[in-house]
Amino acid sequence: MGMGDQIRKQLAAAALKRQLERVSGEAQAQLDGAAATRGASRQTASWDARASFEAMPLYQQVKLLKQMGETLQVASPFFRVHEGMAGATTTIGAREYINYANYNYLGFASDPGVMASAQAAIGRYGTSVSASRMVAGERPIQRELERALADFYETDDCVAFVSGHATNVTVIGALFGHGDLIVHDALAHNSIVQGAQLSGAKRLAFAHNDWRELDALLARVRGEYRNVLVVIEGLYSMDGDYPELERFVEIRRRHGVFLMVDEAHSFGVLGETGRGIREQCGVPSSEVDLWMGTMSKTLAGCGGFIAGCQPLIDMLRHLAPGFLYSVGLAPALAAASLAALEALKAQPERVAMLKARGQQFLHEARAAGLDTGTSAGYAVVPVITRSSLKAAQWANALFDEGINVQPIFYPAVEERAARLRFFICSTHESGQITRTVMALARIARR
Numbered sequence: 001m002g003m004g005d006q007i008r009k010q011l012a013a014a015a016l017k018r019q020l021e022r023v024s025g026e027a028q029a030q031l032d033g034a035a036a037t038r039g040a041s042r043q044t045a046s047w048d049a050r051a052s053f054e055a056m057p058l059y060q061q062v063k064l065l066k067q068m069g070e071t072l073q074v075a076s077p078f079f080r081v082h083e084g085m086a087g088a089t090t091t092i093g094a095r096e097y098i099n100y101a102n103y104n105y106l107g108f109a110s111d112p113g114v115m116a117s118a119q120a121a122i123g124r125y126g127t128s129v130s131a132s133r134m135v136a137g138e139r140p141i142q143r144e145l146e147r148a149l150a151d152f153y154e155t156d157d158c159v160a161f162v163s164g165h166a167t168n169v170t171v172i173g174a175l176f177g178h179g180d181l182i183v184h185d186a187l188a189h190n191s192i193v194q195g196a197q198l199s200g201a202k203r204l205a206f207a208h209n210d211w212r213e214l215d216a217l218l219a220r221v222r223g224e225y226r227n228v229l230v231v232i233e234g235l236y237s238m239d240g241d242y243p244e245l246e247r248f249v250e251i252r253r254r255h256g257v258f259l260m261v262d263e264a265h266s267f268g269v270l271g272e273t274g275r276g277i278r279e280q281c282g283v284p285s286s287e288v289d290l291w292m293g294t295m296s297k298t299l300a301g302c303g304g305f306i307a308g309c310q311p312l313i314d315m316l317r318h319l320a321p322g323f324l325y326s327v328g329l330a331p332a333l334a335a336a337s338l339a340a341l342e343a344l345k346a347q348p349e350r351v352a353m354l355k356a357r358g359q360q361f362l363h364e365a366r367a368a369g370l371d372t373g374t375s376a377g378y379a380v381v382p383v384i385t386r387s388s389l390k391a392a393q394w395a396n397a398l399f400d401e402g403i404n405v406q407p408i409f410y411p412a413v414e415e416r417a418a419r420l421r422f423f424i425c426s427t428h429e430s431g432q433i434t435r436t437v438m439a440l441a442r443i444a445r446r
């Protein structure tokens with residue numbers, strides 16, 4: 001591509017980005033406005049906007065993203081169809097790719113033993129439990145999974161939900177309310193933010209991984225609130241770095257706050273035996289009030305869980321709307337996650353292999369001059385491109401070379417933080433990683 005072409009594309013990208021910022025702002029304002037006026041008898045929104053989906057700022061946002069791809073002549077990297085099991089490699093359009101776009105971290109989602117357990121559960125219980133557990137009753141496999149997770153976390157009990165995202169939303173939304181404060185890391189997952197918003201509690205954020213800022217914030221405002229919840233993640237899914245958990249538990253004790261740790265990406269990944277951030281940082285399980293995890297990553301299934309003390313789990317099991325008013329976890333998914341958990345305990349060498357591959361990726365990428373941000377080199381390594389256009393172009397160039405990786409761009413991250421995000425699995429081979437980094441370094445030099 002000539003220099004003139006490149007400059008024209010950058011100008012078009014900048015113009016579209018400004019439009020996107022405007023409609024994103026309008027979409028947010030409309031959502032905030034709707035929340036603020038909910039229940040009010042008089043609303044000021046125009047009838048037109050409510051009668052037509054096309055007129056909604058949200059739809060304008062979707063249209064602009066599509067238009068951006070067309071103007072910049074970059075094929076959309078989204079909604080690609082995988083034709084079989086996706087792990088370290090995958091088949092898309094009859095071609096095999098090295099795959100970095102999913103978080104089957106220890107390879108259990110395509111493990112024969114895990115698949116056999118899921119199939120056996122279908123044979124015994126069918127494909128769905130077809131009702132809420134409290135109302136219509138349980139299946140032994142659901143309780144077995146919860147018991148095994150509670151034992152893994154050394155907590156009294158555990159409760160499983162049908163979605164990881166919904167777990168954060170419903171748990172935070174149900175436990176906290178007006179008069180409470182929720183403080184989260186600035187890079188917290190959307191589900192944490194949504195849960196905090198739903199709760200009606202005051203919501204504040206502290207700079208990423210900055211426990212000093214959190215400490216100072218709590219010193220200023222702790223006294224103004226009844227219950228305070230601090231939410232952090234075990235391994236951050238965009239940056240691949242992790243918090244100093246020992247600092248956060250010390251703050252928890254000193255300020256008398258609840259601490260919740262979302263282990264979506266650290267479960268089975270951090271710590272010598274995959275016990276997560278507490279093993280990595282040498283912190284006893286009892287120093288954290290809510291251990292949250294998802295079954296969709298290491299655990300080869302789908303759903304989320306909370307492990308903690310009995311009163312907490314009793315409250316959630318009886319009152320969390322996302323549990324009470326939602327169907328119970330499908331038997332096949334519970335069985336798959338239970339089998340994956342047993343396999344994780346029996347095969348810590350998978351955790352060691354994942355770490356080796358993550359470190360290899362990080363070190364080779366750094367040596368090639370690529371910007372890997374603050375990644376610690378475990379399951380997530382970003383390569384920061386600093387422009388959405390470049391992220392899309394690099395991802396498409398890699399795709400042409402048989403490598404599938406997801407670009408992350410504005411508005412998911414700030415424009416200057418646009419990136420490719422590599423999910424590393426224990427099943428990636430060393431040669432695949434070297435080939436990927438070499439291809440990427442070549443593309444980056446173009």
Ligand SMILES: Cc1ncc(COP(=O)(O)O)c(C=O)c1O
Pocket residue numbers: 163164165166168189191233237262264265294295296297302303304
């Ligand atoms: C930190 C974090 N929490 C929660 C979730 C939601 O989990 P799920 O995709 O299993 O619904 C994700 C999703 O990737 C996540 O990254």
